[in-house]
Amino acid sequence: MLKTNRKTLAVIGAGPKGIATAVKAKVLEEFGLPVDQIILIEKHSVAANWSGEFGYTNGEMKLGTSPEKDVVFPMETDVADKHLNERIKQRLMHFTWISYLVQTNRFSDWVDRGRPAPCHISWTNYLRWVSAQLVPQVSIVSAEVLKIDLNAIKGKWELSLINTDGNADHYTLHADRLMLTGPGQTRMDFLIGQPMPEKTYDLESFWAAMKNKTFQSTGRLAIVGAGENAASALLALSQYAPDMRVDIISPKGFISTRAESYYENQMYSQPERNEWDKLQVKDRIDFIERTDLGVFSTHAMSILNEQIRHKIIPGRVISLETKNGTLSLKLLYGVKESERVYDQVILASGFDQIATLRQFLSPRALQHLEHALGEPLTHTKIAESIQPDLSVGGLFPTLHLPMLAGLMQGPGFANLSCLGRLSDRIVTLPTLERLQQVQPKPQRLTLMDGTL
Ligand SMILES: Cc1cc2nc3c(=O)[nH]c(=O)nc-3n(C[C@H](O)[C@H](O)[C@H](O)COP(=O)(O)OP(=O)(O)OC[C@H]3O[C@@H](n4cnc5c(N)ncnc54)[C@H](O)[C@@H]3O)c2cc1C
Known part of the structure; x- marks a missing residue:
């Protein structure tokens, strides 16, 4: 049951990004920190796109990144309290790939085999093991998001859902913040x-x-x-x-x-330490093209x-x-x-995120996004606007698009390279702002036609 005085973050998709976000929220809430209520919405099942049942794999393909880059990696959550940081990290350890292997009696076998890359189905099993530990703080809703609209009066996202767990009931869910996951539509x-x-x-x-x-x-x-x-x-x-x-x-x-060298990998795991944001944009694009997009x-x-x-x-x-x-x-x-x-x-x-947004957003929500960024809506415009919390700049209510965060925030946010850090940007950052009592700037919904 939702607590009415808390803000809600709805996440479309219970894949690695959704699970990573949920774990961070769960752990911070366990330590009494003021986190938003997370609702994961999943139309199939947890990690469906990795299981071989759906998505872009037969489940037998090997995971490209190391499994130790798990849903809490690199475990550097900082809540500005040394003692609390230590305890949070200890708790996060329970959700690691290694912990999964230990708890399911696979650890020594995996080490003795030379720590092989798991196939996607093993990665699915890990993510499902993590997801089974999310209650009671985080719930996973079995539903498909059909449309995303804006509710002008409440100043929230309004999601139209169809239940995928038994009956096919239609219903509406409101959220203060929204995150889209998944690779998007094929270009x-x-x-x-x-x-x-x-x-x-x-x-x-x-x-x-x-x-x-x-x-x-x-x-x-x-x-x-x-x-x-x-x-x-x-x-x-x-x-x-x-x-x-x-x-x-x-x-x-x-x-x-x-190259999969230390220097490349570090840029993915540690964009802040490696000062990604200080590189010239053309060099960032070059880095992404050489190491991520269009690369085997x-x-x-x-x-x-x-x-x-x-x-x-x-x-x-x-x-x-x-x-x-x-x-x-x-x-x-x-x-x-x-x-x-x-x-x-x-x-x-490749994938076309603009087509994905056009598919989901109602004409009103799309117009609102275009109003924030300027028409026509392009991949570059959105990518260039992405803020430290991986949300679209100048848009309220907040829309987090980690798959488009590579250019401005670090190449690892678009994939599985730093899921723990991704969850810090989405969950810990707003929590810290709340703790420091940073007053949010007054936000108003205004459409070009003045209807909101
Ligand atoms: C085959 C493949 C292998 C990859 N391997 C790697 C790798 O090894 N390392 C790496 O760093 N990156 C990899 N990537 C790239 C990238 O990391 C992933 O595509 C992506 O980030 C996966 O995480 P996710 O949580 O965003 O999405 P997903 O795991 O794709 O999860 C999205 C979820 O959303 C659900 N969903 C979709 N639409 C709706 C809806 N309307 N309503 C409700 N639920 C919905 C889906 O069922 C799915 O479960 C790979 C990509 C692919 C396609």
């Missing part, structure tokens, strides 16, 4: 409003087709994109259809790997190095359509356009 802006042609797969339908064994294992295949999702698809195909020839469409015309992990690369049936085609897809029973891809590389023909195409072309 396919080159389709320009047309439906996805037959035999074209986004990541979700590709993994579903692999699971149902309906993916055709012969013919010409193109994978659009040269990042970790393309690598995962290639790895899965190397077992499913080992003789298949695959063209990898890469905007750069080559595939690169991360060394693990994936070492396996794919041995495969000879893949070819890299330089170019950016500008159109995709069915022609004479085949799929025609138009590519642009520099100023040169070319056309290529395939039987199947997998879109591993």
Whole structure:
């Protein structure tokens, strides 16, 4: 039951980011700190996207980051009280990957095997083990968020939900703050409003087709994109259809790997210590492009190095359509356009957060966001506005978008590299402000038409 005098933070998705946020809130609340009430809303099940049942994996793929970068890593929560900090850290230790292995009698086995990267299903089991310990402080609601609107009178987000746990009742939930998680929709802006042609797969339908064994294992295949999702698809195909020839469409015309060096990793784990915010924006973009977006992990690369049936085609897809029973891809590389023909195409072309926001936000909420940031709404505009608490700048009620926080706050906030730090930005920071009795600036909802 919600306490009426507390603010609420609704989190869409009980994946690693939602769970990390919930753990931090639980622990701070156990120590009597004034935290917001967290409500995790999950349409499938905890860590659904890692289990192999949904999302972009069959569950057997290996986790790219170390599992020790768990939901509390790097465990540096600071509530400005040395003694309390120590006790909070001791409590946080209960939610680590290592603690999970110890409690489930897997620890010595894992160490003796050389601390292997767990597969996604093992990571799912860890997250579910953590989630089982969240009560009574945090509840997980089984529901799908259909729409996000604004409630002008209450000054809150108003979420339209459908129950996914038994009956399909519709209801409304109000929240003072809102966080979106998950990778978002597959980027396919080159389709320009047309439906996805037959035999074209986004990541979700590709993994579903692999699971149902309906993916055709012969013919010409193109994978659009040269990042970790393309690598995962290639790895899965190397077992499913080992003789298949695959063209990898890469905007750069080559595939690169991360160095996974101390210096790179530190930038992900410790953006503040490494002064991420003092780097020039162009250097931050360069860092993200070299280490995160459109990059294969060394693990994936070492396996794919041995495969000879893949070819890299330089170019950016500008159109995709069915022609004479085949799929025609138009590519642009520099100023040169070319056309290529395939039987199947997998879109591993990254994620489109603007499309995700447009899908969820009501016209009024979207207008409110555009009013805060200026029209037209672009990825860059939102990314450049992201505040230390990972929320969109100038927007009230607060909307946290960690997947877009890399540029301004640190590259690790967009992924799993510093989940404990992410939860500090979302949970501990507002708690500290409350403790220090920082009066929040008076906030008013105002739409361009003056209705709020
Ligand atoms: C296959 C894959 C592997 C990756 N591996 C790594 C890695 O090893 N290391 C790393 O740092 N990053 C990795 N990433 C990138 C990134 O870290 C993750 O995509 C992402 O951050 C996962 O955490 P999350 O909590 O944001 O989202 P998710 O784990 O995707 O959770 C989102 C949840 O939201 C739920 N949901 C979605 N829509 C609704 C709705 N309308 N209503 C209610 N619930 C909803 C979903 O069911 C899901 O459970 C990987 C990404 C992918 C796709």
